[in-house]
Amino acid sequence: xxxTVSIWEATAQAGTSFPTLNGSKEADVVIIGGxxxxxxxxMLLTEAGKKVILLEAxxxxxxxxxxxxxxxxxxxxxxxxxxxxxxxxxxMKAVVGSRTEALNLIEATIRKHDLDCNFYRTSFNYFAxxxxxxxxxxxxxxxxxxxxxxxxxxxxxxxxxxxxxTNSISVxxxxxxxPLKYIxxxxxxxxxxxxxYENSQVIDFDEDKGIVKTKDGSVKAxxxxxxxxxxxxxxxxxxxxxxxxxxxxxxxxxxGDMPQGIFWGMNKPKHSVRCFNDGDKKYVMVxxxxxxxxxxxxxxxxxxxxxxxxxxxFSIGAITHTWGGQQYRPADGLPYIGKHGDxxxxxxxxxxxxxxYGTLAAMIVxxxxxxxxxxxxxxxxxxxxxxxxxxxxxxxxxADNFVQYLKDTPWNTDVDTLKEIPAGEGRVIEKxxxxxxxxxxxxxxxxxxxxxxxxxxxxxxxxxxEKTWDCPCHGSRFKTNGQVIExxxxxxxxxxxx
Amino acid sequence: MNTLxxxxxxxxxxxxxxxxxLTLVLQDKETPKAAAFVHGLFVVxxxxxxxxxxxxxxxxxxxxxxLFIIAALGGLVLIYRDLTGKKIPKWLAVVHGLAAVAGFxxxxxxxxxx
Ligand SMILES: Cc1cc2nc3c(=O)[nH]c(=O)nc-3n(C[C@H](O)[C@H](O)[C@H](O)COP(=O)(O)OP(=O)(O)OC[C@H]3O[C@@H](n4cnc5c(N)ncnc54)[C@H](O)[C@@H]3O)c2cc1C
Ligand code: FES
Numbered sequence: 001x002x003x004t005v006s007i008w009e010a011t012a013q014a015g016t017s018f019p020t021l022n023g024s025k026e027a028d029v030v031i032i033g034g035x036x037x038x039x040x041x042x043m044l045l046t047e048a049g050k051k052v053i054l055l056e057a058x059x060x061x062x063x064x065x066x067x068x069x070x071x072x073x074x075x076x077x078x079x080x081x082x083x084x085x086x087x088x089x090x091x092m093k094a095v096v097g098s099r100t101e102a103l104n105l106i107e108a109t110i111r112k113h114d115l116d117c118n119f120y121r122t123s124f125n126y127f128a129x130x131x132x133x134x135x136x137x138x139x140x141x142x143x144x145x146x147x148x149x150x151x152x153x154x155x156x157x158x159x160x161x162x163x164x165x166t167n168s169i170s171v172x173x174x175x176x177x178x179p180l181k182y183i184x185x186x187x188x189x190x191x192x193x194x195x196x197y198e199n200s201q202v203i204d205f206d207e208d209k210g211i212v213k214t215k216d217g218s219v220k221a222x223x224x225x226x227x228x229x230x231x232x233x234x235x236x237x238x239x240x241x242x243x244x245x246x247x248x249x250x251x252x253x254x255x256g257d258m259p260q261g262i263f264w265g266m267n268k269p270k271h272s273v274r275c276f277n278d279g280d281k282k283y284v285m286v287x288x289x290x291x292x293x294x295x296x297x298x299x300x301x302x303x304x305x306x307x308x309x310x311x312x313x314f315s316i317g318a319i320t321h322t323w324g325g326q327q328y329r330p331a332d333g334l335p336y337i338g339k340h341g342d343x344x345x346x347x348x349x350x351x352x353x354x355x356x357y358g359t360l361a362a363m364i365v366x367x368x369x370x371x372x373x374x375x376x377x378x379x380x381x382x383x384x385x386x387x388x389x390x391x392x393x394x395x396x397x398x399a400d401n402f403v404q405y406l407k408d409t410p411w412n413t414d415v416d417t418l419k420e421i422p423a424g425e426g427r428v429i430e431k432x433x434x435x436x437x438x439x440x441x442x443x444x445x446x447x448x449x450x451x452x453x454x455x456x457x458x459x460x461x462x463x464x465x466e467k468t469w470d471c472p473c474h475g476s477r478f479k480t481n482g483q484v485i486e487x488x489x490x491x492x493x494x495x496x497x498x
Numbered sequence: 499m500n501t502l503x504x505x506x507x508x509x510x511x512x513x514x515x516x517x518x519x520l521t522l523v524l525q526d527k528e529t530p531k532a533a534a535f536v537h538g539l540f541v542v543x544x545x546x547x548x549x550x551x552x553x554x555x556x557x558x559x560x561x562x563x564x565l566f567i568i569a570a571l572g573g574l575v576l577i578y579r580d581l582t583g584k585k586i587p588k589w590l591a592v593v594h595g596l597a598a599v600a601g602f603x604x605x606x607x608x609x610x611x612x
Contacts, residue, residue: 234582405531412532434527450526456581491583 005224006067006323007083007250007285008180011278012057013116013341016060016184021197021217023386029369030221032452034060035348036179036355038227039186040362043109052194053210053219057182057201061183063486064229065323067248068355069272069287071262072106072175073124074099077352077417078333080149081141081332086333086389091379095334096149098376099353102360103333110182113189117181118276120260124174125159128266133267135167143169146434159337160259161273163313167266169188176263176274192331202232203490211344214289223369223468226347229354229363230328230475232490234456235340237382240331240390241349242397243293243487245474249306250276251316258284258314271309272352284314285321292400293487294472299465313478324466326475326486327352331386331393337361338382339368346382353354401473404458408435418446426462426469429498430482435459436496437469439480449482455489469493501551503542508567509602512540518594523591530612534577541598543568548605559608566602569594 029045031038034056042054054060074096076083085091110119126142128135139155146153151171158165187196195345198213204213211220223343224230229240265271273287286306296302303322310316310474328335335357340346346369347361360376367374387394414427420436421427428451435451437460451459453470458473468485469478476487483492515537522529547567552558572594579586 189609329550402535403537408531408533410533431527433522435530450528454583456583457528457531 003017003384004323005321006248006325007050007276007283007321008066008068008070009062009323010321011276012066012178012180012184013063014032016187016198017157018056018060018187018198019192021055021154021200021214021219022219025053025195025217025219027051027219027221027241029223029225030055030210030219031225031227032212032232033063033107033121033227033229034183034187034196034198035063035065035227035229035358036183037229037358038225038360039183039190039362040105040109041225041227041347042190042196043186044366045363046190046193046364047370053221054194054196055200055214055219056196056198057200057484059198060187060196064325064354065183066180066351067249067323068179069274069285070177070179070276070355071124071272071274072172072356073262073353074103074151074174074356075124075146079138079142081138081147082182083108084145084148085498086420091315091334092145093149094376094379096151097399098379099362100365101376105363106177106182106356106359107175109186111287114188114191115182115185117178117185119175119182121173121175122261123159124171124264125261126169126266127165128160128350129163129165129180131166131268132266138168138266146171156417157263159263161263162256162258173478176260176262192381199326201415201484205232207341207344208209212324217234222343223345224343225365226349227347227358227488229326229350230347230348230488231340232488233490235346237336237346237348238488239398239476240336240394241474242329242331242393243326244290244329245293245296245299245324245326245470245475246287246290246352247299247302247322248285248287249310249319250283250316250321251307251310251319251491253282253284254317255315256388258282271306277375283320284310284316284375286310287325288325292472293477294461294463294470294473296463299316299463322465326476326477329393331390331397333389334382334383335361335380336384338377339384345369350353374442401458404472408459421446424467425464426461429497434496436477436492436498437482438498439463441465442482446498448479448498449493451493452497453489454484454491454493455487460493485486499609501547502570502605505547505551506602506605506609508540508544508547509605510599512537512544513598513602515540520591520595523586524588529580534580538573538577541566541570541610557608559605562601562604565597565604569598569601572597587612
């Protein structure tokens with residue numbers, strides 16, 4: 001079983017190998033982050049003649065984009081009926097209208113550049129395995145909402161799945177692709193028009209002067225785009241974002257069938273199922289059962305449950321790929337896209353809809369930089385104040401963060417001695433009043449760094465499935481050597497001696 | 499008088515945690531955030547009770563309140579800088595502590611000197 005490598009990473013073309021940033025550079029626009037948001041923005045701005053430099057901490061596409069499900073649809077994870085209740089029919093229609101344009105842009109980009117990324121149009125389906133009052137009401141509300149947005153909907157029983165399904169809602173004309181192939185081939189097409197740097201983690205920036213710094217270089221630009229999924233640093237917007245993780249599990253289908261299409265379960269917890277053909281191999285995968293980052297009990301349990309989910313419904317071989325991905329859920333249900341201060345742009349709060357929302361954010365932000373009014377700009381504006389729509393989630397997330405701080409008492413550690421840490425595992429331990437995150441590798445060697453998150457000082461927790469230190473407050477994640485993987489933290493966990 | 503004893507009790511509890519926090523700051527170590535918040539939970543009500551006491555009684559320990567307000571402002575800056583990842587100036591932590599100790603001393607003299 002391959003651990004924590006997404007099916008996309010395992011089946012994509014060879015990885016990209018862009019240089020590392022060295023020395024000082026200047027550009028019109030510097031983009032931090034090489035996921036779908038960053039690369040789509042780079043594409044639109046270079047097409048408009050701007051000089052663009054893109055800095056990626058790891059390799060392009062290996063952030064959340066390469067750990068997603070690869071589904072492209074006009075509806076949203078929050079559900080359209082919920083958006084309508086919170087925001088009204090006009091905003092709901094704007095969501096569908098804007099997402100339709102973004103999905104069309106993805107298709108047009110693929111056709112224009114002839115990108116090999118397994119793109120096809122297909123159906124989006126909600127399915128229920130057994131129904132109750134809540135599901136019946138959901139079917140009615142969601143069908144009405146989709147219809148009101150001008151989307152043609154079919155309701156019925158089983159949309160072609162090989163297991164027992166009682167109800168479904170289906171929408172044609174949506175799409176699926178291989179997200180990492182898309183990103184890598186798009187980066188390949190852009191490489192002559194814009195400068196892309198990999199292994200170039202931004203570790204400092206001057207918001208007012210438009211200067212971003214990496215270990216070995218810096219870029220000065222009139223516009224700085226934070227396409228890092230959540231903004232790096234401490235900002236108010238983080239009080240209205242909830243970081244959640246989900247895992248994915250894939251296996252080869254041995255017999256029976258799984259039709260093409262997007263399949264979202266209506267029963268709770270939510271699962272998303274799809275197939276993927278790699279040559280003559282047919283894979284089926286399930287993603288779901290989210291939990292707040294850094295707060296999952298035993299993350300291996302989620303993977304086990306997802307495997308059980310697949311085995312119960314399909315005839316599959318051994319699990320071939322398992323992985324995890326992170327989402328940032330916006331408190332009022334809509335992403336936050338727009339200008340922060342004089343030079344910065346934030347693109348965040350996409351929940352699990354960010355392949356399309358990330359592309360839409362690129363359209364909005366590039367229009368802002370090019371001085372064009374984007375008709376969707378106001379729907380998603382960054383600096384909106386929506387206390388009535390946000391309060392519940394805002395309160396839930398921030399009260400939870402406060403509880404995390406209160407857990408940081410002098411005596412609250414996972415273990416008292418190094419001996420108690422099993423090989424291959426990590427635990428928080430205290431020494432001379434300091435909390436330390438200790439990972440004992442398979443050879444029994446301890447890797448020690450501070451357990452205090454460098455973002456806003458919550459204590460990190462061990463994630464056994466992905467072998468990372470995850471912060472329970474705003475979702476920063478760190479490797480066992482303390483290096484930042486994702487989330488708002490900019491600085492690595494400092495190495496410590498035990 | 500009972501109010502003053504309660505205020506003194508709360509400040510005393512806050513002070514014990516404060517001394518613990520100060521020793522960590524002076525050694526460049528991270529402070530447990532529960533301790534920092536509980537420190538605040540003791541001293542903030544004490545300052546509020548002191549304000550109420552002063553508005554209702556004469557004579558009253560005004561010098562003590564002034565010093566505690568200076569300490570409180572320092573405390574706010576300290577927690578803000580700590581949580582936003584900025585370096586905590588050690589001198590500020592010491593001044594915060596000294597202002598609180600002086601305020602506490604004035605309060606004790608006022609309470610038991612009368
Ligand atoms: C399990 C899961 C499944 C999903 N499935 C779908 C789906 O089917 N359809 C859909 O529309 N959406 C889906 N989403 C959501 C979607 O994947 C994301 O919203 C989207 O990929 C976000 O793209 P992004 O470019 O904004 O961020 P990312 O893809 O995370 O890219 C951000 C990049 O910034 C880089 N970076 C971070 N910090 C720095 C730094 N300091 N310096 C330089 N670079 C930095 C990272 O390395 C990363 O490559 C899913 C999400 C999850 C969690
Ligand atoms: S991510 Fe904010 S405190 Fe760790």
